[in-house]
Amino acid sequence: MAEIRKELGLVAALALVVGNMVGSGVFLLPATLAPYGWSAMGGWVIALAGTLALAGCYAALSRQMPGTCGPHFYVEKAFGPNASYIAAWSYWIGVWVGNAALAVAVISNLTVIWPGLAGDPLLSALAAVGVLVLVTAINLAGIGAASFVQQATTFLKLMPLLAVLGIAAWLLFTKGSAAVVNPPSAMETDGVITSVTLTMWAFLAFESATVPADKIRRPEFTVPVATIVGPLLAGVLYMAISAAMIALVPADALAKSNAPFADFSAPFIGSQAAALIGVFAAISALGTVNGLTLTAAELPRAMALVGQFPQRFAGLNRAGAPAAAVLLSGGLAAAPVLLNTDRSLSGLFEFTILVATAAMLVGYMAVGLAGLKLLSGPLRFVGLAGTLYSLFALYASGLEATLWCFALIAAGWPVLLYARAKP
Template sequence: MTNAVPERQLGFAMCVALVVGGMIGSGVFLLPVSLAPLGWNSFYGWLVTIVGTLCLVAVLMRLGKGRAGDCAPYSYPAAAFGAGTGFVVAWSYWISCWVTNATLAIAAVSNLAAVWPALAAPGVPAAVAVALVWLFTLINCRGVRTAGGVQIVTLLLKVVPLVGVILVAVWLFGSGTAAPVAHNSVPVTGAAIGGAATLTLFAMLGFESAMVAGDRAKDPERTVPRAVLTGVLITGILYLLAGSAVTLMLPPETVVTSTSPFATFFGTLVDPALGPLVAIFVAIAALGALNGFILLQAEMPFTLARHGLLPDWTAKLNRRGAPHRIHIVSSTLASIVVLANYSRDLAGLFQFMLLVTTSVTLIFYLACVLAWLKLARFGRIAAPPAMIAVALAALAYALWAFHGAGIEASLWSLAMTGAALPVYLVMRRARRSSPAAADGGDALPG
């Protein structure tokens, strides 16, 4: 097992920025297209998603007591089910990170192309997307402090469209010049609310970002839980108000045909000249999320290597304390995904990859809830009745959301996660047959 230990450089503000920045990407800015036909069901869907996410947050925060300084996707499941399960869950989360990076890079280029049409020329979007992946990889290779600083700056910029929509909506309501126009003919039903909640879950993924980078946080027992709860509440409120304003204050037929609903909102209700400017801010939102997930893409293999579950060379740090080798491998995979699919329709590619990413991330959520329930059952963690009820609600919500992602995306996520098993078995055999293991040194746990 390697003795490399990362320097703790992320404070409370940077951890909050990591949480909010990881959650606010391109998903929320594109969701109104899918939510508009659902009318007021979308508003209630946001409420269900926020409550479900808070249940998951509560479980992960309880599970993280005593483990906040570790990397959550490995250490949380491993505490209950052993190193093998921890490896598989961490592997699946690592996949979700670099697939997300490919998706975010494509989304950023797509929004920028609305301002600079030359970016939409054949082959150009893929090339620019790959360049963006490697630009932020270079930033992260300069250390987590640099990456965290970039995250704070991009966070301040990416919330501008969300806050702007809320302020415009309040002004229009207050002046009596606008009101919700969603068709009253759309009935509010449990099925429609469920469909809206499944869609809105996509935008809430990433709340665990500070937990994933827990071994980089200062005073993690105090910093990480506060940062996660603060970040989720901030993001949830912004989503509920801004997303509902765009969905409900524009005619549904206008929203569903828009390539940039937030730009359409400002262009229709404020000034047409604001459309391109909003598109730039949406691109910044995607780039800020890209920066955060590139930071996370290195944490998974780095943690696994420190626990002896991957070759030691993967945990080597550069002089700035960044696991640069893992960054290179992960960003290469993200680049391959972009280049292999450059000819696809950007919107279709974004939607499918988003579904796959959601399914893979839900494996981590499910594993953590099951881990908490097992530890509670055997008395290894405090389990008051209220917390048991929250955990069961979180389990039901995660299972329901996994089903809602669709069979194709779920099968893809399970297949990619299953690829971790042979890797784990090979590493376990290699460690057991190594001279260090024979001499009683570090052997692979589990």
């Protein structure tokens, strides 16, 4: 078995967290949230506050147990192996289902240079599977290659974000209130509640640095810092972008857009430059697919090391990558894309993010409960806040997504029984 190399420092850990978070959410959610208007900002505020509570819980537990690979170790120490398995399995489901949504996001943004993708569900699904094949190959080359791609795409994805913020600032400076097509209005409770789960999608993977903790230098310092600072930076950026889109773009036009950033920019910088922004948005989502592929592969390996997953997934290839787990997670991510070729790009994206979010919230809730038990003093309130937020967001995800989530969680029990029967 290859020796585990500690290759990730603070910059790489932050790039993993921010890169995994700032992917499809900020680029496609403006269209998904358009029907809710300014109520969506209420969803962003609640999601950011809840995420920071959960991040505080993860950070405190990672400092208490440095170097442990995966949040399910926290749950196991608090409640035993069965509870940790449910937490790890549900979290893993959320990661690879989420990767399916991210692959769709890559293709959705590429419609600015390949319009035919938008009108051909089968072609767009096959293209999304091609994205998953590409990042699987990158991760099979080892964590060094995956980290390089992650840091490069994290830098590139800032360009379209800064471009949109720059255009919004210029409009507001030159035209003032005349540029605002949707002035601030009262928030509606239903719109806020629905927006919570959709906006929570953009915060998923804030805990990414805790999963490959055995590959991170100084984990007792690096992991907590990356886990807190990453979502805080991303959250501020998300809210600024969302507010600009809501204020300056007609809701009907925004809701119909496959590439909101490119469509927003086109009237001001031209269609060709706007298409370039769409390409950078696709690169951004590709970086997140890459980062979550690493996370999705490390989870089966971590579970296999403690006898909760078949042992063949514990091994590393010569490049230090968990090859069997990389291939499994990539193949599973392709399944929901190919099974839903009858949905439009936007419909497939929304369906997959709701299922992924519901599944990951189960894992988040388990860690919140673990924090409530294992942490002491004021930090227990962080665990309580994270648990309550997870329950609320799971309720907000809706019945269909929750039922899919529980069905996929139930499918994990035969895997556990098989792993225990064949150590």
